[in-house]
Amino acid sequence: MSLVVQESGKANSGAPSTRGATIHPALLTFIPLLPFILIFGFFFIYPIAALVYVSFLSNENTFTISNYVTAFSKPYNQGFWNSVKLGLLSALMGAIPGAIAAYFLEIKGSVKIRRVIAALNGVLANTGGVPLAFMFTAALGIQGFITVALKYVGIDLYANQFSLATFSGVLIVYLYFQLPLMIIVFSPAITSLRKEWREAASNLGASRSKYWRHVGLPILFPSFLASFLLLFASGFSAYATVNALTVGNFPLTPLQIGGLLDGNVSATQLHLGKALGVVMIVISALAVVPYLLIQRRVARWTS
Amino acid sequence: MSKVRSQLSLIVVLMSLGIFFLLPMGAAFEYSIRNGLEGGYSFKNYLWAIREEDFVYYALRSFWLSSLTVVITLMVLVPLLTWIHVTKPRVQGWIDGLSLLPLVIPVVAFAVGAQLALPDVVKNTVLELPFLYFILSLPYAYRALDIGLRAIPLKTLVEAARSSGANWRRTITTVIVPITRTAVLATVALTFALSLGEYTLTVLLHWDTFPTWVTFVAQENLLGAIAISMMTLIIPFLLLAAISLLTPSSKNER
Numbered sequence: 001m002s003l004v005v006q007e008s009g010k011a012n013s014g015a016p017s018t019r020g021a022t023i024h025p026a027l028l029t030f031i032p033l034l035p036f037i038l039i040f041g042f043f044f045i046y047p048i049a050a051l052v053y054v055s056f057l058s059n060e061n062t063f064t065i066s067n068y069v070t071a072f073s074k075p076y077n078q079g080f081w082n083s084v085k086l087g088l089l090s091a092l093m094g095a096i097p098g099a100i101a102a103y104f105l106e107i108k109g110s111v112k113i114r115r116v117i118a119a120l121n122g123v124l125a126n127t128g129g130v131p132l133a134f135m136f137t138a139a140l141g142i143q144g145f146i147t148v149a150l151k152y153v154g155i156d157l158y159a160n161q162f163s164l165a166t167f168s169g170v171l172i173v174y175l176y177f178q179l180p181l182m183i184i185v186f187s188p189a190i191t192s193l194r195k196e197w198r199e200a201a202s203n204l205g206a207s208r209s210k211y212w213r214h215v216g217l218p219i220l221f222p223s224f225l226a227s228f229l230l231l232f233a234s235g236f237s238a239y240a241t242v243n244a245l246t247v248g249n250f251p252l253t254p255l256q257i258g259g260l261l262d263g264n265v266s267a268t269q270l271h272l273g274k275a276l277g278v279v280m281i282v283i284s285a286l287a288v289v290p291y292l293l294i295q296r297r298v299a300r301w302t303s
Numbered sequence: 304m305s306k307v308r309s310q311l312s313l314i315v316v317l318m319s320l321g322i323f324f325l326l327p328m329g330a331a332f333e334y335s336i337r338n339g340l341e342g343g344y345s346f347k348n349y350l351w352a353i354r355e356e357d358f359v360y361y362a363l364r365s366f367w368l369s370s371l372t373v374v375i376t377l378m379v380l381v382p383l384l385t386w387i388h389v390t391k392p393r394v395q396g397w398i399d400g401l402s403l404l405p406l407v408i409p410v411v412a413f414a415v416g417a418q419l420a421l422p423d424v425v426k427n428t429v430l431e432l433p434f435l436y437f438i439l440s441l442p443y444a445y446r447a448l449d450i451g452l453r454a455i456p457l458k459t460l461v462e463a464a465r466s467s468g469a470n471w472r473r474t475i476t477t478v479i480v481p482i483t484r485t486a487v488l489a490t491v492a493l494t495f496a497l498s499l500g501e502y503t504l505t506v507l508l509h510w511d512t513f514p515t516w517v518t519f520v521a522q523e524n525l526l527g528a529i530a531i532s533m534m535t536l537i538i539p540f541l542l543l544a545a546i547s548l549l550t551p552s553s554k555n556e557r
Contacts (some may be wrong), residue, residue, distance in 0.1 A: 047416030237409030
């Protein structure tokens with residue numbers, strides 16, 4: 001191996017290799033690309049392509065769009081609506097306080113404070129899912145500390161049959177990975193706000209509010225929007241938390257797909273789950289692709 | 304005056320975050336150490352969990368699966384990104400784009416695709432998981448390494464190493480990996496954490512790892528599952544916080 005590589009090194013320095021036994025240099029240069037293409041193609045592109053293809057097949061393997069017709073009718077349309085609503089609301093409720101917290105932490109927090117918060121955010125946003133669900137089962141359960149404390153001050157959570165396995169219950173739990181995620185993805189935007197801009201604005205006579213209205217917020221807005229879109233995608237497609245909280249019987253698309261995949265739910269159409277998956281990909285792409293494009297734009301401005 | 308005011312806003316933010324994060328965590332912890340009907344507190348749920356035979360079994364299984372994911376990630380991405388940064392091939396934009404693609408696909412949809420398409424030989428071995436975890440962590444791992452490699456004069460270093468007679472393998476192990484160790488470590492930590500906590504894909508493909516085992520435990524001993532969940536949130540947090548506090552701050556950090 002090393003001999004072959006030495007050879008191509010010589011070829012680079014201007015002495016073309018003439019030995020026929022070695023691999024062609026042009027091929028050799030693509031060797032680092034090969035494992036990536038193979039793994040990525042086989043474990044990612046191929047399954048996704050198969051998913052899209054099979055979603056258009058009937059039980060008799062002929063072309064059909066009937067899977068999609070079912071996907072957009074009851075109860076699956078309700079699942080999409082709930083998932084989109086949950087994604088939007090949890091993103092909004094996480095993005096605004098998250099952005100404010102990120103601002104004060106980045107501008108005024110010491111290195112140590114920021115690092116501890118970053119560690120906490122990392123754990124909650126990345127490994128949160130299932131442990132978070134159990135954490136809330138304990139904290140907001142019927143004998144949980146928060147429930148008892150709230151009852152003590154006159155708020156009876158369970159008076160209206162509160163349950164974590166409801167829309168608002170799931171929403172609360174989602175905030176615990178959405179807000180940390182917001183701080184993680186939005187903080188770099190805050191660091192790119194230059195001190196000089198504020199100084200320049202105030203030298204030209206701008207007040208604090210004028211600076212924010214004409215400089216600060218317009219600069220931060222694209223990053224905020226991008227972060228919001230990413231949060232939406234994460235809330236929309238989350239599965240772990242809600243599966244652990246509700247034992248899978250809640251009308252959300254990821255759970256419906258999971259049920260079909262497990263065979264817990266039977267459908268007359270074998271490939272309904274695939275169609276639901278493709279619709280999820282489309283909705284998710286509508287958020288993630290603009291997120292990526294905005295991020296790239298912002299990186300070009302700030303670097 | 305304004306100094307006090309500016310500190311005040313930080314304190315208000317920190318306190319709100321503290322209440323938001325720590326209150327449910329504290330409440331859940333209090334619940335997990337309750338002694339049941341006898342009253343009082345004890346760590347019996349934690350002891351029960353640790354003494355479970357499956358606890359060690361699944362913890363070890365998740366550990367080696369995640370380690371393997373890290374190995375795959377580094378073996379694929381370090382040579383690939385080095386090559387990209389040194390030769391600046393025309394396909395660079397494409398590879399950058401491809402690496403971000405898993406971010407677009409919801410994990411549930413990916414699981415359905417994998418279940419559908421992968422041949423049985425692959426589906427019957429748990430070794431499929433590290434490769435699938437590699438795909439899931441790719442957008443983050445690729446970006447972390449990319450940023451690390453961009454920060455150094457890679458081309459010059461590689462040319463220097465190569466003209467001093469080092470082959471590619473030697474160039475990567477003795478020059479590139481050491482000089483980019485911060486980025487490599489970040490990639491390792493990220494990939495490892497993501498694989499260790501991965502639940503959705505694992506459970507939908509019917510594999511059992513530590514996170515899926517916890518949901519199984521919950522069906523017979525909810526308090527035990529809560530205790531394990533508290534451990535999986537608190538221990539990594541304390542470890543991460545300790546590591547990041549002990550790391551000296553770099554120059555460009557304020």
